[in-house]
Amino acid sequence: MISMNRLVKTALFCAAIFITQFSFGQSAQFPLVKDFGGIYEVPEASERPDGSMDYYVLVDLSTGAENNAEISRWVDNVARMMNLHGLAGVSKDRMHVKVVVHGGAIATVMNNEVYQKRYNSENPNIPVFKALEAAGAEILVCGQSMRARNLEKSDLYDGVNVALSALTTVTTYAPKGYTVLKF
Numbered sequence: 001m002i003s004m005n006r007l008v009k010t011a012l013f014c015a016a017i018f019i020t021q022f023s024f025g026q027s028a029q030f031p032l033v034k035d036f037g038g039i040y041e042v043p044e045a046s047e048r049p050d051g052s053m054d055y056y057v058l059v060d061l062s063t064g065a066e067n068n069a070e071i072s073r074w075v076d077n078v079a080r081m082m083n084l085h086g087l088a089g090v091s092k093d094r095m096h097v098k099v100v101v102h103g104g105a106i107a108t109v110m111n112n113e114v115y116q117k118r119y120n121s122e123n124p125n126i127p128v129f130k131a132l133e134a135a136g137a138e139i140l141v142c143g144q145s146m147r148a149r150n151l152e153k154s155d156l157y158d159g160v161n162v163a164l165s166a167l168t169t170v171t172t173y174a175p176k177g178y179t180v181l182k183f
Contacts, residue, residue, distance in 0.1 A: 031086030032095065033135045036071075036128045037079025039087055051089025056096045057081070058178040060170060064104030068119040072108050074183040075125045081181070082135055092136050098173060099132065102142030102166035105183075106149060109141050114155045126157045133159055142166035 028038025
């Protein structure tokens with residue numbers, strides 16, 4: 001026969017396990033960039049973005065994907081950055097994000113036809129870029145990187161804009177107050 005004391009301890013232990021499962025088993029959230037860049041609430045975080053501020057961010061995206069058949073973790077990280085701000089209460093109209101793609105990351109902006117020829121896969125990054133655009137981000141590609149890789153505007157997915165260069169994009173927007181993040 002189980003003692004009442006042991007039964008109470010067992011019940012408390014089971015309740016603790018049950019409650020813990022709910023606190024750590026939360027679902028990813030997508031407050032600004034829908035379906036990409038999933039993030040989680042961290043209630044104990046004492047440092048958070050300020051929802052009353054405007055954020056000006058220029059992402060210098062030059063790192064290529066580890067596996068071209070999968071979404072680049074760096075492209076998804078742009079969505080994560082935007083969603084983290086959204087989770088903290090920064091609205092879409094307060095997030096001013098430009099992403100300049102160059103170097104090894106240039107494949108992420110290729111259209112499906114060109115991507116298929118090079119990697120035997122549709123470009124998995126296009127839906128992420130489209131979701132970023134829907135959340136207000138502007139996607140730019142370095143014209144110098146395009147020329148170095150013999151790419152034309154028609155080789156890129158619809159919606160991406162061509163900049164003269166990544167270098168001049170950074171030097172143009174950093175003095176305007178954009179925080180530069182290097183991915």
